Amino acid sequence: ALNKLSLNLYENQVVSFLGHNGAGKTTTMSILTGLFPPTSGSATIYGHDIRTEMDEIRKNLGMCPQHNVLFDRLTVEEHLWFYSQLKSMAEEEIRKEMDKMIEDLELSNKRHSLVQTLSGGMKRKLSVAIAFVGGSRAVILDEPTAGVDPYARRAIWDLILKYKPGERRRAERGVAPQAVVALASDETVPLPGRTILLSTHHMDEADLLGDRIAIISHGKLKCCGSPLFLKSTYGDGYKLTVVKKQ
Structure with missing residues (x-):
């Protein structure tokens, strides 16, 4: 269960949702996707309330x-x-996106293979790719690298980073990120782009993929910030002194 969780997700950023088993990561994601209704509080995705506007939300989710x-x-x-x-894309657009995504997945030789013949890593890559099809603007990935080998894990990382557009271009223009997914917060005005929420158990994965890391425990948000901010604020670290003899 969640306990007074308040969190904003920003456009063209990956937020790594880090926590132990039972911390509340999957519950949060289930609420945002409409699987579980919230017992209290509110959540909006691109300005649409999850209680009353899930049909609109699913068009971009x-x-x-x-x-x-x-x-x-x-x-x-x-x-x-x-x-x-399901996202009502035009047939020509579907074909173009599908060709590119299969190439990005490195599954060109498995394009016409039944899913039951794929390895576990290939199935996981396909599941991640499905989250991005149809121009999804809000993407929720629940432990996307769970149960895969290191090679498939790296491929999934590359895929997630490849489908997170616009961050560098917006930084060059001096455009500040804008909250598009909000838990227990006011409605916001969206800009075109994509927002990714990714849950994981792995610190290295959260550090590599996340523009921000949100750490949750027992349903409460403990801290949230960039990897550098969290390391400098909470990290004990180690000190190494090297003395050179003349």
């Missing part, structure tokens, strides 16, 4: 659950096609 939800008798291509159709 992509989700990778903690466990793969795939159809054994469909191919890789058919999965991407099916979920793109």
Whole structure:
């Protein structure tokens, strides 16, 4: 259960949601995706309230659950096609996006293979890719690298970073990030782009992928900030003194 959790997610940023088992990460994501209704408080995604406007939210929402939800008798291509159709994309756009995504996934040779023939790492990469199809602007990834080998884990990292557009361009223009997902906060005005919330148990993954890291424990937000800020504020660190003899 969550306990007075208040958090803003900003456009064109990855927020790493870090916490132990049972900390409340999956509960938070389930509330944001409409799986569980909140018993109190509020949450908005791109200005739409999750209590009353989930139909609008789902048009721009992509989700990778903690466990793969795939159809054994469909191919890789058919999965991407099916979920793109749910977002009401034009057929020509679907084809272009699907070709690029399959190439990015390094699954070109498995394009027409049934999902039941894929390895665990390949299935996980496909689940992550499904969250991004159809131009999803709010992407929620629940432990996307769980149960995969180091090679597949690195490939998933690369995919997440590749589909997080606009950060450098916006920084060069001096445009400040704007809150588009808000828990227990006021409604905000969105800008075009993408926002990613990623839960993980791994500190290295949170550090590498996250523009900000939010640490949750027993349903409470303990701290939130950039990796550098958290290290400088809370990190004990080690000191090494080197003395050179003349």
